Amino acid sequence: MIFNMIRGPRAAFGTLIGQVRRGVMTTGSRRLCSKPQEGASAPQAQRLGFKVPGYRPSEWDKKMLVWSGRFKTTEQIPEFVSFEMIDASRNRVRVKACYVMMVVTIVACVAMAVSGKRAAGRHENLTSHNMEKKARWREEAQREKEEATELAAKAQ
Structure with missing residues (x-):
């Protein structure tokens, strides 16, 4: 690893990635493994399996x-x-x-x-229904307008 640092940071990073892909990475005297160990998980499963x-x-x-x-x-x-x-x-x-x-x-x-x-x-x-509804609204508006003009004529 130190030799790779001397060669350059890209080479060191490539080696680090290769170690991670293999699941084994060494740092100093310790060896880290990303894979779960089968022996240690069996007793743990029995304790947590209540x-x-x-x-x-x-x-x-x-x-x-x-x-x-x-x-x-x-x-x-x-x-x-x-x-x-x-x-x-x-x-x-x-x-x-x-x-x-x-x-x-x-x-x-x-x-x-x-x-x-x-x-x-x-x-x-829907088109004919909407046209009939709008025609009714126009008639009602016209009728209200005529009633308003008649009331105004009677008030004078």
């Missing part, structure tokens, strides 16, 4: 468990259930809700298409 003995489901969680099909009634649900069971039932209800929303969206699209075809059959469209 599980909570149970989770007391709320009323909403009980409804989720019944809706997901995990239990038939709320009386069958035990006092403590695992969090994995609650999470799985929430995911299942979430998927069911998505399916329901998809079906509702498809039904709404079909209903709008049918409604549009019926309106086209009656020769109704």
Whole structure:
């Protein structure tokens, strides 16, 4: 490494990058490795792998468990259930809700298409509807203008 420093900073940086890519980098007397060691992680996983003995489901969680099909009634649900069971039932209800929303969206699209075809059959469209509305507004404005002129003529 010191020899590479003498050759120039670019060569030293290239060597450093090569060591990092290989996963081994030497600094002084220590050797650093970016790969996890298999022997040290096994006892650590056993210590951190504890599980909570149970989770007391709320009323909403009980409804989720019944809706997901995990239990038939709320009386069958035990006092403590695992969090994995609650999470799985929430995911299942979430998927069911998505399916329901998809079906509702498809039904709404079909209903709008049918409604549009019926309106086209009656020769109704937005342009004619807007023109009729503006004509009514003009008539009302004209009527109000005439009433204002009549009131002004009577006041004199």
